[in-house]
Amino acid sequence: MTAKILDGKSVARQIKAELAQRVVRLGKAGVVPGLGTIVVGSDPASLLYVDGKHRDCAEVGIKSLRIELPEDSTIEDIFAAVDSFNQDSACTGFIVQLPLPSGIDTNVVLARVLPGKDVDGLHPFNLGSLVLNTRTSFTTPVPCTPRGIVELGRRYGLEWAGKRVCVVGQGRTVGRPLSLLLAHDSINATVDACHAGTVNLKSHTLAADIVVVATGVAHLLQPDMIRAGAAVFDVGITRQIDAITGKPKIVGDVNPQVQEIAGWFAPNPGGVGLMTRAMLLQNIVEVAERNCS
DSSP states (O other): OEEEEHHHHHHHHHHHHHHHHHHHHHHHHHHEEEEEEEEEEEOOOHHHHHHHHHHHHHHHHHHEEEEEEEOOHHHHHHHHHHHHHOOOOOEEEEEEEEOOOTTTOOHHHHSSSSSBBBBBBBSSHHHHHHHHSSSSOOOOOOOOOOOOHHHHHHHHHHHOOOOOEEEEOOOTTTHHHHHHTSSSTTTTOOEEEEETOOTHHHHHTTSSSSSESSSSSSBBBBBGGSSSSSEEEEOOEEEEEEEOOOEEEESSSSGGHHHHHOSEEEETTTHHHHHHHHHHHHHHHHHHHTTTT
């Protein structure tokens, strides 16, 4: 068996085309969505990722707003940047790019963002809404990566309802909110929430119809840990130096040989990461639509 590849690049392109039409409709109503980003420091991966988000905005017709702060910024400096976007009517929503420099309390910074402008869906209020809302449509932003995982599967005809999903990794940005999202009535999956330290992890992953791995542990999921035909989403990343070329490379949480056993496979890179960016755009457009309704 060779897995069907869940191509995040292709699906993200479809979503951006759909969003561009919605942005045109907003423009006719006098509304131009604007995405703000705050980056603290000069981490190459963070800057590269934010640059990609702004290129996406240009493709769709969303206005880009950027604040870049030095590595030695104080929390007061970061608060000032957050407050400026909170008060800027041209900014529909914004993100604070993570990770923040050592010594800065991420939770305190994220809590400073107005919940209605938190298009990452990571504000305590928005995460609380994800916990409490088990049945009705979401009226607050849903975290981008979990939303992207679900949408990527759906676009390829993968049915989540009634499936047993093993989510390996319970971090704040992916695993924990994904576990909550999957249990929502609109998705209706049965969730097995695991992590890298789960005893006999293999017994959990073998029992699952769908396995999502988001731990940042390189090649944690091996071919003998899934059953034939299961769907596998490789989400976590580890940055390594290639022993042959000496260049940096991204290594996923899933051994690539898993795709010889799986029925569906979202690779890393090329799968969920691009969907995360697409869902950020979708969150921005939805906030703009709600604001003018």
